[in-house]
Amino acid sequence: MLDRLKQMVPTLSRFRFLVQLLTFALSVYGGLLVGSYAAEKISTALPALSCAYDSANGGYCALVPLQHQMDHRVGAVMARAQQITVQVLIPVFVTFTTFLIFFFVLGKAFCAWVCPLGTVQEWLAKLGRRLGLEMRAVPAGKLGKLRPVKWLILLGLVFVVPLLVGLGYAPHSAGNPYCDICPSRIVTTLLTANTEELAIRTGGDGVSLGLGIVANLLAGFMIVAALAIRQPFCRICPMLAMNALFRHASLLRLTKVAHAKCDKCGICTKACPMDIPEIHHQHGRKAFNEDCTLCGRCAEFCPDDKIIQIKFGPLAVFSSAREYYKRRVKGETPEGEVKPIRIIRKPAGETHAG
Amino acid sequence: MSRGGAPGLKLEVSGGSFDQVQLQTPEVPQAVVLQGGPSSWSVSKPQMGTGGHLWFVASKEEGNQVLRASTYFFFPAKHQVPTEMLRAPRGGLEIVPMRLQEHGGTREGSRWRFLLRHENQALANHSLQLETEGGTRQTVTSDANGIAEITFPRDFLAERLTSKEGMNARQDFVLSVRHEAGGKQYLTTYNHSYNPDRMRERSLPIGVGVLALGMVLATPLLRRKGKKNA
Ligand code: SF4
């Protein structure tokens, strides 16, 4: 029994692929199972881009209630020059608490194991390799400029602009600015054969037209870029920033101990879909970087025992191991290239076909 | 029926009067008779509960005619699901929505299903009429399980599509069903409002075009792998 299970799920990546299939079905189509009312959803404050605009979703992401609460609750009340009361703050608190309860258990794993947009980008990357396209890593030198973008999007489009709308300083059409540019809105609704979100609002004001154009450009760019660069949108995703804020508070986390061989190795960074150099160069808390999605590939491809681990509290759920590494690289390179099955040609005289 | 604002609700009927109005909430699915009448009723804040869908049924009997009008009011809050409340046995002739709208509105072109029942028994192959403010008259027939499906027509009046209201503009509709049983004539209505189709202010060709442009902009990233030795 155990042997058969091991055959079916030989690697952590295979296990993650199966979990992603399940969470993808639940987040994009789960409403057909759990029900369509908000109260029936698995959660309305998930730490992953499961989209509220997808009418068949099984639960949706925390960014939509946050933008809404900034605009309609906090901003609107401040505009009426009233004190911010407990009643106004409770919904914001509830959203954050629900988010944190989920996050406390699974942490950043929401990205690599649950988020449908993360999964779509990963499948596109696999397609890119199959199509024989070159995989391009984001060089470490560019990360310094790229990493702040997700924090700016989180701060600006999830918190500040909706708050300004509530205060009356920005037009109503900018009330949900992050949702308006979010590629998950377009991609997940298309997966349910709904083209309403792909269509651009041309009958609104300039703000909604502008946001619509940015959204479609971004979604189109992401779809093609994902064939060459792993997880292109994740790198600027505000949910990655939100998850990064609390990553050290979560039970599930990535750990790495210092090891003399690391300097000359660096396979972990090559295996990392987020091209994180810190997993190679750092250890301890610093190795668990803000961009990590807890996919576990670095641990899978680390060739030494117990250097990189995924831990749940004090328990090591997965540890790097030499034997595992040797098996793993037989099927796939760290960069995600699937090793071709060798077809050995028979000598010409032995072929039957004409 | 018309709907009022917070903190409580005021319910008014236009064009007639009713003997009584009953309220059901997801928290209290059993009907509560409201104070007031014959054309205006009030709902106190405690009666409204924690939020969600409130289901109202106004009724009256005149001779052998039994009239009933139903509608709902929704206020967003941490609320419970209205399914149990809707399906609760009430007796009489009913149009029971299979699902009520939360956010986003019942839009032109969207499909909604209703259960027709009399004395809590499904009415199969029974007619349900739709009338809208936009001038549509339409009849649909329920299936073997008493379910009738309505596709809301694209009939928004030009004067309703103001730029101020945008896609939040509303137009009213009424569904009605008639039935005769035990020497009595039953007439039941369900009324509410619907909103314009979002595609009225959206363009799919432009959306597809901009998406394609985004794709083209990313193509410089694509490079064929250098040939490797076999
Ligand atoms: S558009 Fe994006 S941020 Fe908004 S609800 Fe959908 S997934 Fe969440």
Ligand code: SF4
């Ligand atoms: S970072 Fe990627 S995986 Fe995580 S929520 Fe954003 S899109 Fe999803």
Ligand code: SF4
């Ligand atoms: S650091 Fe490791 S677990 Fe985190 S994203 Fe990179 S490969 Fe995945």
